[in-house]
Amino acid sequence: MxxxxxxxxxxxxxxxxxxxxxxxxxxxxxxxxxxxxxxxxxxxxxxSTLPAKRQLTVERSVGSATPAPGTPVDVTLTVENESENVLPDVRLIDGVPDELIVTEGSPRLCTSLSPGERRTISYSVISRRGTYTFDDPVVRLRSMAGSDRETTEIDVNGRDTVVCLSPLKTRPRETQTTRHTGTVTTDSGGSGLEFHSTRQYRQGDPVNRIDWHHVAKTGEFITVRYREQKTSRTVLIVDARPVNRVTQQPGYPTAVDRSVYAAERLYDTLTEAGIDTTIAAVGLTSTETANLEPDPAGIVWAGSGKATTPDALFTALNRASTRTEQQSPVPPRTDLISSQPQTEPSAQSAGNPGTAATQPSARTDGGDERMRLLNQIPPDASVMVCSPFVDNWPLALCRAVTGEHDLVAVSPDPVNGDSTGQRVVGVQRRLRLRTLQGLGTSTVDWPIKQPFDTALRAALPGLRTHR
Known part of the structure; x- marks a missing residue:
C-alpha cells in the first residue's frame, strides 16, 4: 500500500x-x-481526504477453462464498495499476463462507488499454449480533490489462471505398449463377429460356419457370413515448416501452433476409437529434433512400432510452434497451383505482407520430403494433413495422396487482417482448399475465432472429438 x-x-x-x-x-x-x-x-x-474506512472486493471470472490456442477468452472483473463511505475516484487495472493480448474491451476501470455499489468490466484475451496466471489488480483511490491518493493491490476472488494445454495432457492415457491396433467393420461379408448374411454351403466352408439349426429344420446346408473386419490405420501429417510459423498479429498463436493443437485433438480422438495412428512431422529443424530420430529427409515418425513416442514428438512440436518466424502471414505467392521451386520470404519482405520475396531460398520444392512420406504411408491407411496451406507444398502432397488414400485436410486459417497482403494470402489459400475439394478431398477450414470442435463437426459430421 x-x-x-x-x-x-x-x-x-x-x-x-x-x-x-x-x-x-x-x-x-x-x-x-x-x-x-x-x-x-x-x-x-x-x-479533502480519503474516508477512514474503505473496503473494496474484487471478483474475477474467466470464460473458458481449457481454451484452444487462438481462441478468445472472456474475462469479467467485478468491483464492489463494501464500506459505508462514498469512494469518489476509483481507478483499477487488472493484472493481465504479459503474454496475452487484449483484443476486445479494456482491463481498466475509472468510476466512483457509493456504499454497496458495484461496477463490472469485461474484456477478451487471446489464449496461447501454456498456463498463464493473472496478477492481482492494482487499485488507486483518490479523494474528491485528488490531493489524497492511495495505491494498492487487492486480492481477487475467483479464477486467476488461463490454461491452454495439450489435449494429450488433460487426462490419463494408455501407454504406447498397451495400445492395440484398431479395426473397422466393412460392408462386405467374411470372418468376424457381427452377422452379415447367409449363402448356400460350398465345399471347403468351415464346419463352424454352418447354420446347424437351419439344417435341422430344413435339411438344407447354409453358411453364415459375418461382417468382415479390417485393420484401421491413419497417418497424421503435421506441417511444421518455418514458413508456416506466422501469426495474424503479435500475441496470437502461430499457424503451426494451431496445426499442432488440431493434430493432438485428432490423435486423441482416433486412438480412443481404437484406430492405429502414426504421426509424421515435417519441417522441424535439426536443433528441434535433437532428442528424436528423424529419417534422412528430416521427417520424424511417431506411433506404434516407431522409435519416437507421440508424446515426445508433440512436445517437440509444441516448442517449435511458438517460435514465430514472421509477425504477419507470408507474402503472397504467384504460383498458386504450380509445384515448382519457390522462394522463401526474406528478412526485408517478412515485415511487409504485401510484397513478394525476391531472394531465392536454398530449400527446394520439397519433392524429396513428399516422396519419403508417400513411400512410408501404408497402402491401407487413411491420411490426415494438418497445415495452414500458405504455400503449395501441402497442396502438392495432398494431390499425390488423393489417388491412393482417403484424405482429410485440416487447415487453420492464419489470415485475419484487412491489409492488401493478408487479403491476397487469404485468396490464395482458399484457392488451394477449393482445388482439394474439387479432387474429392474433405477439408476442414478452421477460422481463428471458431472452436476447433465446431469447425470439425461442420466438415466431418461423423467424427466425434474428445475434450
Whole structure:
C-alpha cells in the first residue's frame, strides 16, 4: 500500500501569496479580497481526504477453462464498495499476463462507488499454449480533490489462471505398449463377429460356419457370413515448416501452433476409437529434433512400432510452434497451383505482407520430403494433413495422396487482417482448399475465432472429438 499527498493545489497557494503581497504593497482592498478565490482552492485540497474506512472486493471470472490456442477468452472483473463511505475516484487495472493480448474491451476501470455499489468490466484475451496466471489488480483511490491518493493491490476472488494445454495432457492415457491396433467393420461379408448374411454351403466352408439349426429344420446346408473386419490405420501429417510459423498479429498463436493443437485433438480422438495412428512431422529443424530420430529427409515418425513416442514428438512440436518466424502471414505467392521451386520470404519482405520475396531460398520444392512420406504411408491407411496451406507444398502432397488414400485436410486459417497482403494470402489459400475439394478431398477450414470442435463437426459430421 502506498498513500501520498499530492501537492496539486500549490499553484493556488502561490496565487494567494502573490495577491496578498501586491494588495499590501499598494494598499488595494480589491486585491486583498481576491486572495479568497485561490485560498478557497487551497483549503479545499487540504481538507479533502480519503474516508477512514474503505473496503473494496474484487471478483474475477474467466470464460473458458481449457481454451484452444487462438481462441478468445472472456474475462469479467467485478468491483464492489463494501464500506459505508462514498469512494469518489476509483481507478483499477487488472493484472493481465504479459503474454496475452487484449483484443476486445479494456482491463481498466475509472468510476466512483457509493456504499454497496458495484461496477463490472469485461474484456477478451487471446489464449496461447501454456498456463498463464493473472496478477492481482492494482487499485488507486483518490479523494474528491485528488490531493489524497492511495495505491494498492487487492486480492481477487475467483479464477486467476488461463490454461491452454495439450489435449494429450488433460487426462490419463494408455501407454504406447498397451495400445492395440484398431479395426473397422466393412460392408462386405467374411470372418468376424457381427452377422452379415447367409449363402448356400460350398465345399471347403468351415464346419463352424454352418447354420446347424437351419439344417435341422430344413435339411438344407447354409453358411453364415459375418461382417468382415479390417485393420484401421491413419497417418497424421503435421506441417511444421518455418514458413508456416506466422501469426495474424503479435500475441496470437502461430499457424503451426494451431496445426499442432488440431493434430493432438485428432490423435486423441482416433486412438480412443481404437484406430492405429502414426504421426509424421515435417519441417522441424535439426536443433528441434535433437532428442528424436528423424529419417534422412528430416521427417520424424511417431506411433506404434516407431522409435519416437507421440508424446515426445508433440512436445517437440509444441516448442517449435511458438517460435514465430514472421509477425504477419507470408507474402503472397504467384504460383498458386504450380509445384515448382519457390522462394522463401526474406528478412526485408517478412515485415511487409504485401510484397513478394525476391531472394531465392536454398530449400527446394520439397519433392524429396513428399516422396519419403508417400513411400512410408501404408497402402491401407487413411491420411490426415494438418497445415495452414500458405504455400503449395501441402497442396502438392495432398494431390499425390488423393489417388491412393482417403484424405482429410485440416487447415487453420492464419489470415485475419484487412491489409492488401493478408487479403491476397487469404485468396490464395482458399484457392488451394477449393482445388482439394474439387479432387474429392474433405477439408476442414478452421477460422481463428471458431472452436476447433465446431469447425470439425461442420466438415466431418461423423467424427466425434474428445475434450
Amino acid at each position: 502506498n498513500r501520498t499527498r499530492v501537492p496539486r493545489w500549490n499553484v493556488g497557494l502561490l496565487a494567494t501569496l502573490a495577491l496578498a503581497a501586491v494588495g499590501l504593497l499598494y494598499a488595494n482592498a480589491t486585491l486583498l479580497g481576491a486572495t479568497l478565490i485561490p485560498l478557497s482552492y487551497v483549503l479545499y485540497g487540504a481538507v
